[in-house]
Amino acid sequence: MAGIYLHIPYCESKCVYCDFYSVAEGEYRDEFVSVLTEEISCRAKEAPRDAVFRSVYFGGGTPSLLSPEEIRSILDTLRECFELDESAEVSMECNPGTVTAESLAGYRACGVNRLSFGVQSFFEDDLAFLSRIHSPEQAKESIEAARQAGFDNISLDLMFSLPGQTASRWSENLRQARELGVTHLSCYSLTVELGTPLASIVNRGEVCMPVQEEDAGLFETTMRTLGDWGFLHYEVSNFARPGFECRHNLVYWNHEPYLGFGPSAHSFTDGKRTWNVTSIDRYIGMVRTSGTARAGGERLTRDQLRTEHVYLGLRSKGIDLEEFRARFGSDLVEDNRERVRMYVERGLLAVEGNRLFVTPAGFLLCDEICAEIN
Numbered sequence: 017m018a019g020i021y022l023h024i025p026y027c028e029s030k031c032v033y034c035d036f037y038s039v040a041e042g043e044y045r046d047e048f049v050s051v052l053t054e055e056i057s058c059r060a061k062e063a064p065r066d067a068v069f070r071s072v073y074f075g076g077g078t079p080s081l082l083s084p085e086e087i088r089s090i091l092d093t094l095r096e097c098f099e100l101d102e103s104a105e106v107s108m109e110c111n112p113g114t115v116t117a118e119s120l121a122g123y124r125a126c127g128v129n130r131l132s133f134g135v136q137s138f139f140e141d142d143l144a145f146l147s148r149i150h151s152p153e154q155a156k157e158s159i160e161a162a163r164q165a166g167f168d169n170i171s172l173d174l175m176f177s178l179p180g181q182t183a184s185r186w187s188e189n190l191r192q193a194r195e196l197g198v199t200h201l202s203c204y205s206l207t208v209e210l211g212t213p214l215a216s217i218v219n220r221g222e223v224c225m226p227v228q229e230e231d232a233g234l235f236e237t238t239m240r241t242l243g244d245w246g247f248l249h250y251e252v253s254n255f256a257r258p259g260f261e262c263r264h265n266l267v268y269w270n271h272e273p274y275l276g277f278g279p280s281a282h283s284f285t286d287g288k289r290t291w292n293v294t295s296i297d298r299y300i301g302m303v304r305t306s307g308t309a310r311a312g313g314e315r316l317t318r319d320q321l322r323t324e325h326v327y328l329g330l331r332s333k334g335i336d337l338e339e340f341r342a343r344f345g346s347d348l349v350e351d352n353r354e355r356v357r358m359y360v361e362r363g364l365l366a367v368e369g370n371r372l373f374v375t376p377a378g379f380l381l382c383d384e385i386c387a388e389i390n
């Protein structure tokens with residue numbers, strides 16, 4: 017499988033916690049889509065030989081600030097340049113404050129078949145704290161409108177470990193998501209990223225972030241609740257109804273090739289990672305001049321590929337030990353015999369048949385485990 021990522025860098029305003037690359041809508045907005053399609057056409061030859069692309073992901077930023085006509089023009093260019101599977105998953109991130117029944121119907125008509133709404137919370141004061149532009153009502157109306165427009169694969173992003181968030185409020189968020197009938201949930205702990213406004217207010221002592229035990233408690237609630245409701249926990253932060261795992265996520269986690277277009281987008285093909293400039297000015301100028309906007313790249317060594325393979329596998333479905341041996345020429349469990357034994361005894365790792373995987377209890381300490389096994 018191979019995937020395509022498109023970074024749409026516009027946002028109406030900057031959320032207090034966000035460190036993704038985004039700019040205000042005015043900057044080069046009129047020419048952005050034509051430059052993006054130019055980049056796609058110029059880089060078409062980078063597709064791995066015989067690659068059939070089975071996922072397209074519009075991320076950002078806020079892709080739903082693009083009109084259906086603009087999304088259609090990008091998808092038409094992709095279809096001209098690459099072999100897109102007829103049943104490819106075409107996902108689009110949506111901000112509930114930026115969609116209408118009409119725009120949602122337009123996205124569906126041009127081939128988008130999966131939406132991911134950045135809801136974060138169903139509480140007004142949480143949304144105000146996070147400086148999101150939408151209200152809880154807008155989130156619910158958008159999801160309902162998406163369903164009316166023909167979308168049956170809808171994901172929500174929700175955020176836990178907000179300052180002062182109680183277990184009952186978090187459970188209420190999960191309950192409302194379930195009531196809306198979504199097929200996929202991404203549940204992230206609020207992280208204080210360096211350089212964000214959130215980092216400044218935390219450093220000034222204006223808000224107090226939850227301690228580790230509180231964060232772990234909310235994550236445990238998430239795993240238990242969504243498990244009871246039949247969601248599969250297929251990656252640390254991601255839960256899906258059976259059959260609705262995000263294919264694009266799986267491309268990343270299975271270490272499969274992907275091409276990324278737009279400012280700051282990364283690509284991974286043939287063991288090589290490349291990335292675009294993180295500046296709309298430079299992106300527009302470079303694509304207009306040379307058709308590409310590459311800022312850098314690196315060929316991953318065998319050790320780096322192995323480390324990433326272990327990290328990505330342990331955070332998701334686990335590691336197929338036979339496949340690992342065939343690919344890297346060594347026995348992962350044997351190479352880490354003492355550490356694996358210790359984590360298995362503590363109930364944090366398990367080996368079943370040919371698969372080494374992190375248990376639900378282990379997901380609470382996933383970063384530590386991933387750092388230790390290599």
Ligand code: SF4
Nearest residue numbers: 027030031034076077
């Ligand atoms: S809408 Fe998304 S990308 Fe834009 S600022 Fe907020 S979190 Fe960041």
